[in-house]
Amino acid sequence: MGKTLGRLRRLPEVGCFFPKTTREAVSLLKKYNGKAKVFAGGTDLLPKMKRRELVPKYLISLSGITDLKFIKYEKEKGLRIGAGTTLNEILESSLVQKRYPILVETISQMASTQVRNVGTISGNLCNAVPSADTAPTLIVLGARLKLVGPKKQRMVLVEDFFKGPDRTVLDRTELVSEIQIPPTLSGARGTYLKHTLRREMDLALVGVASYFIPNSKKEICKEIKIALGAVAPVPMRAKKAEAVLMGKPLTNELIEQAAQIASEEAKPIDDIRGSAEYRKEMVRVLTQRTLQQSLKKG
Numbered sequence: 692m693g694k695t696l697g698r699l700r701r702l703p704e705v706g707c708f709f710p711k712t713t714r715e716a717v718s719l720l721k722k723y724n725g726k727a728k729v730f731a732g733g734t735d736l737l738p739k740m741k742r743r744e745l746v747p748k749y750l751i752s753l754s755g756i757t758d759l760k761f762i763k764y765e766k767e768k769g770l771r772i773g774a775g776t777t778l779n780e781i782l783e784s785s786l787v788q789k790r791y792p793i794l795v796e797t798i799s800q801m802a803s804t805q806v807r808n809v810g811t812i813s814g815n816l817c818n819a820v821p822s823a824d825t826a827p828t829l830i831v832l833g834a835r836l837k838l839v840g841p842k843k844q845r846m847v848l849v850e851d852f853f854k855g856p857d858r859t860v861l862d863r864t865e866l867v868s869e870i871q872i873p874p875t876l877s878g879a880r881g882t883y884l885k886h887t888l889r890r891e892m893d894l895a896l897v898g899v900a901s902y903f904i905p906n907s908k909k910e911i912c913k914e915i916k917i918a919l920g921a922v923a924p925v926p927m928r929a930k931k932a933e934a935v936l937m938g939k940p941l942t943n944e945l946i947e948q949a950a951q952i953a954s955e956e957a958k959p960i961d962d963i964r965g966s967a968e969y970r971k972e973m974v975r976v977l978t979q980r981t982l983q984q985s986l987k988k989g
């Protein structure tokens with residue numbers, strides 16, 4: 692009866708480690724090679740375990756690792772966010788509010804206060820669902836992840852991090868230790884919008900982030916990035932739409948043209964939450980809106 696009654700069951704019995712350092716966490720991942728899972732806020736992992744979609748033998752909690760809890764800004768590297776920092780800590784950071792308002796705008800559209808109090812950006816990315824809200828925004832910001840393994844560490848662009856639903860480039864002995872976002876440039880601005888079926892606490896049916904830097908006279912678009920979520924197996928750039936806008940003034944006509952091209956670039960599927968056709972149309976609408984809203988932020 693337990694099996695058919697509801698899909699959420701009690702958590703299975705599982706061993707839990709509470710390392711104090713990243714190095715210790717990584718050596719546990721190595722020791723239990725594939726049998727242990729990193730546990731940050733648990734807001735994605737625990738429901739999956741309760742549904743028995745995933746039953747690791749061990750959990751490795753990041754909660755006691757103080758060297759993963761930080762938000763710093765450095766002139767060269769830009770913003771650095773430790774993997775143990777919660778979504779709400781980022782949302783409330785005056786540093787992030789001042790320099791990366793698009794990130795604040797994105798996180799404020801996610802989940803609830805309770806979920807954001809424990810959930811992390813690294814968990815949002817490592818969970819690797821196409822609808823992860825932080826992914827399009829981090830892609831347009833040019834963010835990179837620091838992956839730490841037992842022998843080496845490497846930097847990977849968020850854009851190159853995803854391999855498919857539930858799959859990333861992380862190997863089983865690696866964890867994400869921090870997120871780095873390049874320094875903000877003068878005049879840069881962006882917007883993230885998501886379309887959901889419910890007004891609150893829902894995953895994106897479509898998410899669009901756009902970000903651009905005008906030239907010094909604010910006449911043309913010197914740099915532009917558009918990223919789409921929930922419309923392909925992985926969060927993706929709309930590069931053809933970007934090419935339409937690059938080096939040109941952002942007129943209404945051009946924005947409409949780019950939005951149409953972005954919708955053609957999207958590769959959504961039909962599912963119970965929405966048809967592919969509807970998702971494509973929402974990409975068009977949201978791309979247009981994000982660009983227009985960003986223009987007004989100037």
Ligand SMILES: Cc1cc2nc3c(=O)[nH]c(=O)nc-3n(C[C@H](O)[C@H](O)[C@H](O)COP(=O)(O)OP(=O)(O)OC[C@H]3O[C@@H](n4cnc5c(N)ncnc54)[C@H](O)[C@@H]3O)c2cc1C
Nearest residue numbers: 731732733734735736801802810811814815817824866867
């Ligand atoms: C009610 C509710 C509402 C939600 N609303 C939204 C929403 O609006 N938008 C949205 O995008 N998501 C939403 N989520 C999903 C979830 O809250 C977020 O994805 C959150 O950011 C996950 O972070 P976490 O720290 O809890 O991850 P966890 O559950 O701890 O981990 C998720 C996965 O990432 C791995 N992982 C975590 N940290 C690391 C690391 N540092 N290195 C390597 N692997 C790691 C874990 O092993 C696990 O596989 C919602 C969830 C709930 C329960």
